[in-house]
Amino acid sequence: MEEKDLISVVVPVYNGQQYVKTCLEALLGQTYSNLEIIVINDGSTDQSATYIQEYPVKLINLEKNQGLSFARNTGMDAATGKFIHFMDVDDVVNLNYYELMHTAIVDTDADIACSEIINKARPQKSQRFKTERVYTATHDKLEATYVGKMGFVWRYLFNTDFLKKHALRFQEGRLMEDLMFSLPAVFFAEKVVVVPKAEYTYCHQENSIMTNKDEAHRKKRREDKQHAKDAALEFARKHNFEIPGVTTGKLRYIIKKWVT
Known part of the structure; x- marks a missing residue:
């Protein structure tokens, strides 16, 4: 297997000491080994930084908590790989994830490779692919990935030059930031390839950004979710397209999620 292309894997960590060892050991055990693992310690107050230092990774320590978007942007700025992937520390990828994603994106000369989603908490919101396929038309790309409904950035492997060309950045100061990175x-992308058997497992941990029950956090999450939705709709209007599962094909999306 050819591994000449460096893949940068950006892993933000905030008080993730219970997950960081499992995450880093899984990344270091990948069948594709030419990985630049960049861990952004986002002002953690637990033992995360100490645990991270035990592994051969590039560690960037932020003095105070700046948020997931800032951490991801910091990692993106530090990345030197031809491709880049954003990994959440409390999630899991299968051991040949990067091998499969790299092969697909290189063989098809795509800008983005899209993996399967295994949603442990809500299996009906998982997504599998039967065959590798390349999409080029706007509607086909959006429907194949259902990015408007599942905007998770961690399911994509990006060509780094493509991200730079379009000046794609995460909006800082907001929760629910994935959608307005993934949708544009x-x-x-001129080509998006979907990759069967490349499995990203979303673990939906307690007290994460998505599950934190603090009322102030919940309020901000609701506000930022609406902000992301409004921004996505405005982006679609500006570029004159419909968003499958959101502004069109809602029933088809629901049926697909429950049947597949």
């Missing part, structure tokens, strides 16, 4: 990325 899929829209601007």
